[in-house]
Amino acid sequence: MLASRVFSLVGRRSISTSLCLRAHGHAGVVKAEDYTLPAYVDRRDVPLPEVAFVRDLSAQQQALKEKEKASWSALSVDEKVELYRMKFNETYAEMNKGTNEWKTILGGVLFFLGVTGLILIWQKHFMYGPIPHTFSEEWLSAQTKRMLDMRVNPVEGISAQWDFDKNEWKK
Amino acid sequence: MRRLLARRMKFHLLGAFLVSAGCAVLYKFGVAEPRKRAYAEFYKNYDPMKDFQAMKAAGVLESAPPK
Numbered sequence: 266m267l268a269s270r271v272f273s274l275v276g277r278r279s280i281s282t283s284l285c286l287r288a289h290g291h292a293g294v295v296k297a298e299d300y301t302l303p304a305y306v307d308r309r310d311v312p313l314p315e316v317a318f319v320r321d322l323s324a325q326q327q328a329l330k331e332k333e334k335a336s337w338s339a340l341s342v343d344e345k346v347e348l349y350r351m352k353f354n355e356t357y358a359e360m361n362k363g364t365n366e367w368k369t370i371l372g373g374v375l376f377f378l379g380v381t382g383l384i385l386i387w388q389k390h391f392m393y394g395p396i397p398h399t400f401s402e403e404w405l406s407a408q409t410k411r412m413l414d415m416r417v418n419p420v421e422g423i424s425a426q427w428d429f430d431k432n433e434w435k436k
Numbered sequence: 437m438r439r440l441l442a443r444r445m446k447f448h449l450l451g452a453f454l455v456s457a458g459c460a461v462l463y464k465f466g467v468a469e470p471r472k473r474a475y476a477e478f479y480k481n482y483d484p485m486k487d488f489q490a491m492k493a494a495g496v497l498e499s500a501p502p503k
Contacts, residue, residue, distance in 0.1 A: 309440070310440065411496065414491060414494035414495070414496045415491065415494075415496045416487060416490075416491060419478065420474055420475055420478045421471065421474050425474075425478075429490070
C-alpha cells in the first residue's frame, strides 16, 4: 500500500511538470495589462508609492539617474528637483491643496433647487385642482374656536396662547 | 505624516465629546427646563372643575351638554 501511494505522488508531479513545459513552451509570456501592474498613487498616507511616477525615462533623464548613483553632493539643486519630479507627481503641499470645487457643487445644487421650484410653480398653476373647502377662512376660524373650547394643548400649545378672560390672543 | 492617525483621532474624539455634551446641555436648558417650568406654572393654580364647566358651556362634550 505504501509503495502505491509513493507511485501516485511521483505520477502527479511528472504530469504537472509536463503541463508547465507545454504552457511556457509555445506562446511565451502574455503581455501584462497596465492595470495589473503596480501603480503610482498620490496619497497622503502612502509616502512611497510602489513605482516611480515617470516610467519611460528619456536619454537625458537616464543620464541623470546614472549620475544619481554617484555622490549626491555632486548634484545641483535643479538636478535634485528633476530627480524628485521623476519619482513623484505632486509634492505633499500640492497634494493637500484645496480646490474650488465646492463652489461648483454649491452652484449646481442651488441651480437644480431653483429648477425644482419652477416645476412646482408650474404644477400649482397648471396641474393641481382646487384645495379642500376645509382651508377656507370661515372653516379655519371655526376650527380654531373649537380647539380653544376643547382646551387643546393648554400648557405649551395653542390654548396657552389664548387669553380666556379677555377673549383674545395673548400679547 | 508623523502620528497622522493619533493627531486626527485626538482632535475628533475631543470634538465629538464636546459637540455631544454641548448638544445635551443646550437641550436641557433650552427645552427641558422651560417645559418643566411651564407645566409647574400651569398646574400651580389649576382648577379642573372650572375648566370642565367652561368646556361644558362651550358645548364640546357630547355626554355633558350645556343646559
